[in-house]
Amino acid sequence: MKVRLVSSVHFSAAHRLHSESLDEDTNRRTFDKCNNPSAHGHTYALEVTVEGEIDPATGYVMDVAQLARVIRERVVEPLDRRHLNHDVDFLSGINPTAENIAAGIWARLQGRVAPARLARVVLNETEKNRVAYKGETP
Amino acid sequence: MKVRLVSSVHFSAAHRLHSESLDEDTNRRTFDKCNNPSAHGHTYALEVTVEGEIDPATGYVMDVAQLARVIRERVVEPLDRRHLNHDVDFLSGINPTAENIAAGIWARLQGRVAPARLARVVLNETEKNRVAYKGETP
Amino acid sequence: MKVRLVSSVHFSAAHRLHSESLDEDTNRRTFDKCNNPSAHGHTYALEVTVEGEIDPATGYVMDVAQLARVIRERVVEPLDRRHLNHDVDFLSGINPTAENIAAGIWARLQGRVAPARLARVVLNETEKNRVAYKGETP
Amino acid sequence: MKVRLVSSVHFSAAHRLHSESLDEDTNRRTFDKCNNPSAHGHTYALEVTVEGEIDPATGYVMDVAQLARVIRERVVEPLDRRHLNHDVDFLSGINPTAENIAAGIWARLQGRVAPARLARVVLNETEKNRVAYKGETP
Amino acid sequence: MKVRLVSSVHFSAAHRLHSESLDEDTNRRTFDKCNNPSAHGHTYALEVTVEGEIDPATGYVMDVAQLARVIRERVVEPLDRRHLNHDVDFLSGINPTAENIAAGIWARLQGRVAPARLARVVLNETEKNRVAYKGETP
Amino acid sequence: MKVRLVSSVHFSAAHRLHSESLDEDTNRRTFDKCNNPSAHGHTYALEVTVEGEIDPATGYVMDVAQLARVIRERVVEPLDRRHLNHDVDFLSGINPTAENIAAGIWARLQGRVAPARLARVVLNETEKNRVAYKGETP
Numbered sequence: 001m002k003v004r005l006v007s008s009v010h011f012s013a014a015h016r017l018h019s020e021s022l023d024e025d026t027n028r029r030t031f032d033k034c035n036n037p038s039a040h041g042h043t044y045a046l047e048v049t050v051e052g053e054i055d056p057a058t059g060y061v062m063d064v065a066q067l068a069r070v071i072r073e074r075v076v077e078p079l080d081r082r083h084l085n086h087d088v089d090f091l092s093g094i095n096p097t098a099e100n101i102a103a104g105i106w107a108r109l110q111g112r113v114a115p116a117r118l119a120r121v122v123l124n125e126t127e128k129n130r131v132a133y134k135g136e137t138p
Numbered sequence: 139m140k141v142r143l144v145s146s147v148h149f150s151a152a153h154r155l156h157s158e159s160l161d162e163d164t165n166r167r168t169f170d171k172c173n174n175p176s177a178h179g180h181t182y183a184l185e186v187t188v189e190g191e192i193d194p195a196t197g198y199v200m201d202v203a204q205l206a207r208v209i210r211e212r213v214v215e216p217l218d219r220r221h222l223n224h225d226v227d228f229l230s231g232i233n234p235t236a237e238n239i240a241a242g243i244w245a246r247l248q249g250r251v252a253p254a255r256l257a258r259v260v261l262n263e264t265e266k267n268r269v270a271y272k273g274e275t276p
Numbered sequence: 277m278k279v280r281l282v283s284s285v286h287f288s289a290a291h292r293l294h295s296e297s298l299d300e301d302t303n304r305r306t307f308d309k310c311n312n313p314s315a316h317g318h319t320y321a322l323e324v325t326v327e328g329e330i331d332p333a334t335g336y337v338m339d340v341a342q343l344a345r346v347i348r349e350r351v352v353e354p355l356d357r358r359h360l361n362h363d364v365d366f367l368s369g370i371n372p373t374a375e376n377i378a379a380g381i382w383a384r385l386q387g388r389v390a391p392a393r394l395a396r397v398v399l400n401e402t403e404k405n406r407v408a409y410k411g412e413t414p
Numbered sequence: 415m416k417v418r419l420v421s422s423v424h425f426s427a428a429h430r431l432h433s434e435s436l437d438e439d440t441n442r443r444t445f446d447k448c449n450n451p452s453a454h455g456h457t458y459a460l461e462v463t464v465e466g467e468i469d470p471a472t473g474y475v476m477d478v479a480q481l482a483r484v485i486r487e488r489v490v491e492p493l494d495r496r497h498l499n500h501d502v503d504f505l506s507g508i509n510p511t512a513e514n515i516a517a518g519i520w521a522r523l524q525g526r527v528a529p530a531r532l533a534r535v536v537l538n539e540t541e542k543n544r545v546a547y548k549g550e551t552p
Numbered sequence: 553m554k555v556r557l558v559s560s561v562h563f564s565a566a567h568r569l570h571s572e573s574l575d576e577d578t579n580r581r582t583f584d585k586c587n588n589p590s591a592h593g594h595t596y597a598l599e600v601t602v603e604g605e606i607d608p609a610t611g612y613v614m615d616v617a618q619l620a621r622v623i624r625e626r627v628v629e630p631l632d633r634r635h636l637n638h639d640v641d642f643l644s645g646i647n648p649t650a651e652n653i654a655a656g657i658w659a660r661l662q663g664r665v666a667p668a669r670l671a672r673v674v675l676n677e678t679e680k681n682r683v684a685y686k687g688e689t690p
Numbered sequence: 691m692k693v694r695l696v697s698s699v700h701f702s703a704a705h706r707l708h709s710e711s712l713d714e715d716t717n718r719r720t721f722d723k724c725n726n727p728s729a730h731g732h733t734y735a736l737e738v739t740v741e742g743e744i745d746p747a748t749g750y751v752m753d754v755a756q757l758a759r760v761i762r763e764r765v766v767e768p769l770d771r772r773h774l775n776h777d778v779d780f781l782s783g784i785n786p787t788a789e790n791i792a793a794g795i796w797a798r799l800q801g802r803v804a805p806a807r808l809a810r811v812v813l814n815e816t817e818k819n820r821v822a823y824k825g826e827t828p
Contacts, residue, residue: 003513004546010817014704014731014773021195030196032203038773041704041731043816049546057435058444059511064543065446083704083728097197099141126733127700129202132142132187148403152290152317152359159471168472170479176359179290179317181402221290221314235473237417264319265286267478270418270463279651280684297747306748308755325684333573334582335649340681341584373749375693405754408694408739424679428566428593428635452635455566455593457678497566497590540595541562555789556822601822609711610720611787616819617722 004119005061006049007068011080014041015096018085039083044101045124046075048109052116062116074108098125102133110135142257143199144187145206149218152179153234156223177221182239183262184213186247190254200254212246236263240271248273280395281337282325283344287356290317291372294361315359320377321400322351324385328392338392350384374401378409386411418533419475420463421482425494428455429510432499453497458515459538460489462523466530476530488522512539516547524549556671557613558601559620563632566593567648570637591635596653597676598627600661604668614668626660650677654685662687694809695751696739697758701770704731705786708775729773734791735814736765738799742806752806764798788815792823800825 016039017031027035034040048071052061078088084096090108094100102123109118124130154177155169165173172178186209190199216226222234228246232238240261247256262268292315293307303311310316324347328337354364360372366384370376378399385394400406430453431445441449448454462485466475492502498510504522508514516537523532538544568591569583579587586592600623604613630640636648642660646652654675661670676682706729707721717725724730738761742751768778774786780798784790792813799808814820 001513001517001547001550003516005513006544006546008542008544012730012732012816014729017197019196030198030201033771036771036773036777038776039704039729039731040702040771040773041729041733042702043731043733045817054511054513054517058433059431059509059514060444061513061545063444064512068542081723081726081730083726083730086728087726095197097192099139099143099192099199100197102141103139103192126702127735128146128206130144130146131199132144133139136139150316150318150402152315155473157472168474168477171357174357174359174363176362177290177315177317178288178357178359179315179319180288181317181319183403219309219312219316221312221316224314225312233473235468236478237415237419237468237475238473240417241415241468264288265321266422266482268420268422269475270420271415274415277651277655277685277688279654281651282682282684284680284682293749295748306750306753330649330651330655334571335569335647335652336582337651337683339582340650344680371749373744374754375691375695375744375751376749378693379691379744404698404758406696406698407751408696409691412691426592426594426678428591447633450633450635450639452638453566453591453593454564454633454635455591455595456564457593457595459679495585495588495592497588497592500590501588540564541597553789553793553823553826555792557789558820558822560818560820606787606789606793610709611707611785611790612720613789613821615720616788620818 001054002051003054003061004049004051005064005067005116006047007064007071008045008047009068009071009076010043010045011076012041012043013079013082013084014039015084016040017095017097019095020093039085042125046071046105047122049120049122050113050116051119062113067113070109070112074112075105098123098129098131099133102131106133106135139192140189141192141199142187142189143202143205143254144185145202145209146183146185147206147209147214148181148183149214150179150181151217151220151222152177153222154178155233155235157233158231177223180263184209184243185260187258187260188251188254189257200251205251208247208250212250213243236261236267236269240269244271244273277330278327279330279337280325280327281340281343281392282323283340283347284321284323285344285347285352286319286321287352288317288319289355289358289360290315291360292316293371293373295371296369315361318401322347322381323398325396325398326389326392327395338389343389346385346388350388351381374399374405374407378407382409382411415468416465417468417475418463418465419478419481419530420461421478421485422459422461423482423485423490424457424459425490426455426457427493427496427498428453429498430454431509431511433509434507453499456539460485460519461536463534463536464527464530465533476527481527484523484526488526489519512537512543512545513547516545520547520549553606554603555606555613556601556603557616557619557668558599559616559623560597560599561620561623561628562595562597563628564593564595565631565634565636566591567636568592569647569649571647572645591637594677598623598657599674601672602665602668603671614665619665622661622664626664627657650675650681650683654683658685658687691744692741693744693751694739694741695754695757695806696737697754697761698735698737699758699761699766700733700735701766702731702733703769703772703774704729705774706730707785707787709785710783729775732815736761736795737812739810740803740806741809752803757803760799760802764802765795788813788819788821789823792821796823796825
C-alpha cells in the first residue's frame with residue numbers, strides 16, 4: 001500500500017531577483033520591483049511530500065518526526081533568517097526565484113528520506129503564488 | 139527541469155443551479171436549496187496551475203505577474219461581482235455548477251499561458267467543497 | 277471566571293448593494309461593481325462570540341452545540357443559499373452591506389444565548405474584508 | 415470531461431500509536447510521546463476526492479451533498495469523538511497511524527461514491543503533517 | 553507605546569468531558585458524544601497574547617522567542633500528546649472543557665511573561681469553536 | 691450603531707533586527723539569527739481595523755475599497771518588495787521589529803480613514819507570531 005506523507009514547515013528569508021545572464025535593463029523589466037537592489041523577503045511555507053509503502057510493523061511510511069528532522073537540518077537551517085543571494089551555498093550563483101529555490105531544496109533532500117522516496121516539493125512564496133517540483137523527468 | 143506554478147485569486151459571484159434539460163421538479167430535487175429561484179452566491183477561490191521548463195536565463199517558468207494578469211483579464215474581470223446565470227458570455231446556457239465553471243475557466247485560459255502550458259484549474263466554492271479540472275483526456 | 281466562546285459557521289448568499297435613499301447614479305458611484313443589477317454573492321464566514329461565567333458543574337460557559345443550533349436556526353437557515361435583497365424578512369428594505377447584515381444577525385441572536393450574553397458578531401465577506409459588531413453602545 | 419470533486423470534513427478522535435508486532439521498548443523508541451499509554455488525540459481534517467465525467471444533464475460529477483452524506487455515515491459517524499484504538503470496528507487490531515487510518519477510510523468509501531470513483535483520501539493530522547492514499551497500485 | 557504580541561502554538565491531546573459533580577445520566581445528556589468513556593481528542597491551536605510597552609532599546613515588547621520558550625515549557629510540554637483527564641497535574645480533578653483548559657493555561661503563564669503582562673489566552677478546539685480567557689475580572 | 695471594518699493585505703519585505711542603541715554583542719544575543727547582517731525577510735499579513743457609525747444612506751462605515759486604496763498608497767507602496775532598514779523613509783533609524791513596523795503603519799494611516807477612525811493595526815510576521823497596536827494610550 002503506497003502512501004504519501006507530507007511534512008510542512010516555514011522559513012523566513014531575503015532575496016533579490018536578479019540574473020547574471022541578463023543585462024541591468026532586462027533584469028529591471030523582467031523582475032520589476034522584485035529586482036529592488038536592497039532586497040525584499042518572504043515567509044516561505046514549504047511542503048515536502050515523500051512516498052513509500054506502509055511498513056506493516058510500524059504502520060508508518062516513514063517516521064514523520066525523522067522526516068521533519070531531515071528537512072530542518074538540510075533545508076531550514078541553511079535558509080531560515082538568511083539572504084538567499086548571499087548566505088546559501090547551494091543557491092550560490094543562482095537567481096533565487098521560487099522555481100530555483102524549490103529545485104535546490106529537492107536536491108538537498110534527494111536520497112535522504114529512506115525508506116521513502118522524495119515525491120514533491122511545494123514552495124509557497126506568498127498567499128497568491130507557489131511552485132511545485134517533482135524532480136527531473138526521466 | 140519541469141516545474142508547476144500556481145497563481146491564486148478570488149472572485150465573488152451569484153448563481154442558481156438550474157438545468158434546462160431537467161423539469162422543474164427534478165431541478166428542485168437535484169439542486170435542493172441551490173435551486174432557489176432568486177439565487178445565492180459564493181466567494182470563489184481559484185487556483186490556476188501551469189507547467190513548464192525553468193528558463194535558464196530568468197529562473198522563471200513564466201512571470202507570475204503575467205500569469206496573474208491573464209487570469210484577471212480572462213477570468214476575474216468577466217466573473218467578479220456578476221451573476222453567473224445571466225452576466226457571463228462564456229457560461230451562457232450552462233448550469234453554473236462548480237464543475238462547469240471550472241471547465242469554462244479552463245477554456246478561457248487554454249493557450250494563453252505561453253511559454254507554460256495550462257495544467258490544472260481548482261475552484262473552491264465553499265470551505266467544504268472544491269473541484270479540479272485538467273482538460274479533456276486525450 | 278468570565279470566558280468568551282466563539283462558534284464559527286459559513287453561509288452562501290447573493291446580494292446587490294443598492295440603497296433606496298440614493299439615486300441611481302450615486303448608487304453606481306458608491307457601490308461600483310457591487311451595484312451590478314443582476315447581483316453577485318459570497319461565501320460568508322460568520323463568527324459569533326458569547327460571554328459568560330464558567331458553570332462550575334459543567335465547566336461550560338454554555339453548550340457550544342446549543343449555541344451552534346441557535347445560530348443555525350436563527351441565522352443560517354434564513355440566509356444560506358438565499359438572495360439577501362429578496363428572500364430574508366429581517367433584512368427587508370435594508371441595503372445588505374456586511375455592516376447591515378452583521379447588525380441584523382446581532383438582532384436575531386440577542387437574548388437567545390442564555391445563560392451567556394451575546395458579545396460580538398464578526399462577518400467575513402471575502403478573504404480581504406470583514407466587519408465586527410458589538411451591539412448598540414449604551 | 416473528467417473532473418475531480420473534493421469534499422472536506424473534520425472529526426476529533428483519540429489514539430495511541432502502539433504496534434502489536436513490536437516489543438514495548440521498540441514501541442517507545444519508534445512512537446516516542448505518541449506511544450503515551452493514556453493516549454492523545456487530534457482534530458483530523460479529511461479531504462475525499464472523487465473523479466468522474468460531468469453529467470451533461472445536471473452539470474455534476476456527483477451531488478456533493480450526497481458525497482458529504484456518504485462520508486458522514488461511513489467515516490465521520492464511526493470515528494468522531496471516538497478512541498481509534500478501542501471504539502472503531504474497521505480499525506480493530508490496527509495501529510492507528512495516519513497512514514493506516516487513511517487506508518481504512520479508503521476501504522470504507524470504496525464503491526460507495528457512484529457514479530464517480532474514489533480517487534484520493536487526504537488526512538491532515540496536525541497543521542504540520544498529512545498523508546494521502548490513492549488505493550492499491552494495480 | 554503599548555503593543556500586544558501574540559505567539560501561536562499547537563498541541564495534540566485526548567480528553568473526555570465528564571463532570572464529577574453531575575450524575576452519569578446528566579453527564580451523558582450534557583456532553584453527548586464528548587462523554588464517550590474511551591475518550592476522543594483534538595489538535596488544539598493556542599494563541600497567547602501579552603501586552604507591554606515597546607522597549608526603546610530593542611524595539612521589542614518582549615523577545616518572542618523567549619515567550620515561545622515559556623509557552624513550550626509551561627504549557628506544551630505538559631499537554632502535548634497527553635490525556636487531559638489523566639496525565640496533567642494542573643488539570644487534575646477538572647473537567648477538561650475548552651473553557652477550563654484555557655483558564656488552566658492562563659494560570660500556568662500568569663507572572664511568567666515579564667516584562668510584558670499576560671493579556672489573553674485563545675484556545676481553538678476545532679475549526680468551528682474556540683474560547684478566549686482574559687483572567688479574573690477584578 | 692458602531693461597527694468595525696477590517697481590511698487585510700500582504701506585503702513582502704526584507705529586514706535585519708539591529709539596534710543602534712545596543713553594542714554588537716548585545717545585538718547578536720538579543721536578536722540571534724534575526725541579527726544576521728545580510729538580512730532575511732517575511733511575507734507580512736497586515737490587518738487594519740477602523741471603527742465608525744453605519745451611514746444610514748449607504749449602509750457603510752466607510753467604503754472598504756477606499757480603505758484598501760489608502761492602505762495601498764500609504765503602506766503597501768512604500769513597504770512591498772523593500773528592505774525595511776534601508777528603503778523606507780518612515781522607518782528610517784528605527785529597528786524594524788514587528789512592534790515598530792506596526793507603530794509606523796499606525797502613524798501612516800492615522801487621520802486618513804475618515805469618516806471612520808483608526809482602531810487597530812495587526813501585523814502577522816510569521817504563522818507563529820503577530821503584534822497588535824491600538825495607538826498611544828491617552
